[in-house]
Amino acid sequence: MGTGTARLHDVVRTWLRRQLGTASLAELDGALVAGYRARCRGTWYAVPDDGYALQHLPSHLRTANEAAWRELLLDPRWIARKLTALGTTALVVDYEPVVEDELCLIGDALQLSAHVLARDPSAACRPALRSSRRQ
Numbered sequence: 664m665g666t667g668t669a670r671l672h673d674v675v676r677t678w679l680r681r682q683l684g685t686a687s688l689a690e691l692d693g694a695l696v697a698g699y700r701a702r703c704r705g706t707w708y709a710v711p712d713d714g715y716a717l718q719h720l721p722s723h724l725r726t727a728n729e730a731a732w733r734e735l736l737l738d739p740r741w742i743a744r745k746l747t748a749l750g751t752t753a754l755v756v757d758y759e760p761v762v763e764d765e766l767c768l769i770g771d772a773l774q775l776s777a778h779v780l781a782r783d784p785s786a787a788c789r790p791a792l793r794s795s796r797r798q
Contacts, residue, residue: 668714692726708740717748721757736766746784751777 671679680688699720703710707724710716725732735741736757745754751773758770773780 689726692723693728695723696720696727696731707735708738708744712748717745718753725760733766736769742769743785746780750784751780 683691699710699716707720710720721732721735724735742754745757755770755773755777758766758773761767761770
């Protein structure tokens with residue numbers, strides 16, 4: 664653990680979340696997202712790798728702003744960044760709470776491609792990045 668970090672046991676984390684309640688958790692998620700937004704100027708794929716943001720930003724963003732969360736998970740630059748930094752499993756987790764629409768398709772494609780992406784993470788976004796550059 665680095666300077667200024669703390670780790671909580673899952674039992675303590677669960678207890679704290681219950682004590683805070685849904686409204687307070689949403690407020691805290693919003694404050695955390697606002698802090699990261701300021702650090703990366705709203706360009707989520709450029710968020711600093713502080714050992715937390717890349718892993719957990721999607722869950723906080725979903726609570727704070729579901730439209731921004733969807734946009735994040737559809738951004739090929741975010742997909743490439745997280746895949747390269749943390750691997751397929753960490754990225755697929757972001758898509759697991761989704762049960763329908765294009766986010767589900769992306770999550771399924773990532774799972775089916777995991778064996779290829781483990782060897783070459785950049786393979787996931789090459790076509791999408793080429794397409795977005797043409798627009």
